[in-house]
Amino acid sequence: MRKKEIWIGLSIFIMIMLIGCQHSKPKEQDLLRIHSANGEHTKKVIFLMADSLMVQAIDQGISQQELPAFKFLTEHGQYYKNLVSSFPTMSVTIDSSLMTGAYSDVHRVPGLTWYSADNKKVINYGTGPLEIIKQGVNPVLTDSLMDLNGSHLSKDVPTIYEDLARQGLKSGSINGLIYRGASNHKLVIPEWIQIPASLPKEIDVKGPDLLSLGSLSNPFQGIKDLPDGLLNRMGVQNDFAVEAVKYLVQSNKLPDFLFVYLPDLDRELHKKGPAGLAKVKELDQQLLSLLQTFGSPEKAVQEAVFIIAGDSGMTRILPNEQNPVIDLPALLGDTNILRPGEAVSEETEIVLAVNETMAYVYSLKADRSLRELANILKNDQRIDFISWREKEWNYALQGSTAKLIKFKAGGGLTDSYNQAWTVEQDEEVLDLSVDRAKHFLKYDLYPDVLKRLSSALRSHRGEFLVVTAKPGYELTGGNSPTHKGGGGHGSIRKMESLVPLIICGTDQKPDYLRMVDLKAYLLKLLAKETQRKQ
Template identity: 65%
Template sequence: MKWGIFFIIAAVLIVLLIVVGSSRNQKPKEQDLSRIKPETGAKGKKVILLLADSLMSQSIDRGLREKELPTFRFLIEHGQYYKNMVSSFPTMSVTIDSTLLTGRYPSEHRLPGLTWYSAKDKKVINYGTGPIEVLRQGVNNVLTDGLIHLNQDHLNPDVPTIHEELARHGLQSGSINGLIYRGPAVHKLTIPAWLHIPSSLPDEIEVKGPDFLTLGALTNPLEGLADLPDNLTDKIGFNNRFSFETVKYLVRHRKLPDFLFVYLPDLDQELHKNGPSSLKGVKDLDGQLESLLQSFGSREQAMKEAVILISGDSGMTRILPADRNPEIDLSALFGDDRVLSPGEEESGSKDILFTVNETMAYVYSLKGTDTLKEAAKVLQADSRIDFVAWKERDGWVNVIQGGTSKALKYKADGKLQDTYRQSWTIDGDSQVLDLKVNDVNNMLEYDEYPDVLMRLKSALDSHEGDYLVVTAKPGYELKDKNSPTHKGGGGHGSIRKAESLVPLIICGTDRKPTLLRMVDLKSYLLDLLAKNPPNHG
């Protein structure tokens, strides 16, 4: 799973239901609605970006063939439909959302995964990968990192988000349930009483976000105005219905900001459990999209008033069932006497540490690069490993293929140019990353690993320390002592196209994106808003 704070709730929910039942704080109403300027006179179209966690084009296409998705069909027939937008890497929500909202890869926005190791602080950062890991890491630590440090400190303060850029241009923006939301306006997260039991968080936390911000029950500007599902049993508001009902309220009361980011988490949970072929969640999403369009008055009116984009964030690979041994236990490969466990104090006797992001992981050496290279050989010997990569001090990236002796190294700049106008120098076996190299015209194309050279290099440049990137072959997932697994279900995190290519549907504009990458979507959105300047009166 990759829901961040949702796993914190899962970790303590059973205990809390016993201790405090379904009680919750009544929060002071936020003043976000008063920030949204009234619409008067001629106005440009609003831009709404709906990010549906783990939405895949295969599911959409199957639903269309089976005539189960009438709203998706309408949107596609009246808009643009792309099936191959390239996500960020690792394919985990906080990294992807940071790339989308900053227009930069992790080498610049500095959020390398749902879990990673901070060499500066000498601790594992975990935004909530799974209940057991959360408990081992410490609920208080995970909550503090997720609710305070994620946006305020870990997301590079020198890289502006779309919310910050729009504010500088006099445009308003909003975020509904997005975990990455940094902006110029001051908000307060109100921590429910039941979260004080496992943590030492204050009653209120001041954060900076866009003009309109909801984060489930933690900050709900519609408290007392709309009946939203934000109880404990509703994941305190981190659900699709909360997100859609909030958007619909803004539409009906003419309170849409110029740009609105909406995060939709429900599909991810279903696919992790049932695998990527499940269609139920997409059918549910289709009905929710229809209700949003009707809140404008009709489908056609929605197209007149807004540019609506629906995007996935990552794909998903089916994980083999339990009897097929799908888990690659990293701790077992190296031995307990060498591996530092989550929450364990560092000592001189242990030299390896893992942070697992489902089908990819960072492998850290606590004793320098010699240990790192030895670790790479251990991993390469396992045929279930897809590849292992690390960066040299001189800028070269080394990649070795799991279960073989094939190797490749590359670096930025050189005579080869890829389809994204990035130039590279490559030495070794190009098949390791399935690269198509044309030496006649010095062109390079990607297939199984989209934009892999930049995305992999960016992950290796994303934070300080000596570490490897390791990915699993399709059907397998990486595992540490307490990391969640999804045997017989679905997983993601790695860089193959099944987990990297996502759909993008655009309605309400004829303007087309120049490049189909998540990292380029921010510039496209800014261009849309610049071409449709609003008139706030």
């Protein structure tokens, strides 16, 4: 491979590794139009999403007196240790659920990578440099910068930014992956990306009143000097985001609702695994600096509501010598599998879309059933379960044991989220505790698994399996990034699904502890502040 191609791939990876992620003209009008409709004396809501923040790290750091900001926030607010994320546990799908209040069967963003039967192409928002190079720079950037918010995220469900605009409230996003709103913005594409990627110089997008997306859309340029150069990951990093929020606080420009994405922790944990506090301590110092911008932490929570959440947990991937990577093409034998960068043809039998510890496996041939493929994959002891749908029924086949469960929405069993289900056969496959006398079921190893799995199976068109790996293992399609000896997520087990939620500055509580329910909570919280002002 030529050096130029490698440099292009690595450069693009720096930009989109957060969606991965991302020189623009000053957008001062953004700062002029975000002035809160409720005035300066109402509480604003600041939501900080810390990618891969985990409860274990917070608790350990607080017990060792090393996290003063987290200690203050948890002691002066609500601290929940079991917020249920979306599935797959990948940032684009999670943020889509947060911003729309719906799972993927409604918002239609199935994962970091997936196959579009309508367009006969693999959608990839930026999984890793090798896969990006193989897939093609232009398609990946088109998917992530133009289509994710422009067409893939369903227009049938409003985002929180669109809802707030209809209510006359102001909102902002700093480095958020999902930002569709009611205001017009332009993403300005640097020349070093335009030319190899065949992208236009400017891309028109719709976003909240304030849209800051690294250096592609930097409303602070020319006003506040923030770290947004190439060596600073083009502004898609914690320092840029926190300094941007501090500027809004100092200049009295906070919108009614501000979403802030903090990605740095995720990269570290992928490399070194979920243990360790170094990056969490850095995050804590950034949070403390933000709180002190108000004058003191005590004054900060008097003037604003702070919500800090992780988006997914992470599982330690075993080291190389313990064979942690499940090679799906090898398991499927001599099947004609679509390779990255190739076009789908009549000969294509299988398409793979790997999201670290989960994967979509698509069958393009009617003569090869999903059950047949599931029976092949189940023989690998490292696979947790394989799932598929047949009309209204959902099936899950346990790896190695071949035990089967089937379930569908509606019926006589109700879970803790007031969702009704019919469940048949081996309940232990999904670790369900079912009390048929009381018509109730509980989840343990797989939180909210019936709804989350069912939603993934209905998130997009096609005949496909959902495959998940056991703890310690991850999947590959051949060019997928792997994390041997590090950390991975994507799966539905609670280690990757349960995340911390800290709410400080209000006594109002969420009805349910699920990511998908936080939009309703935020809208209610903001409505309360509006009523209080009136």
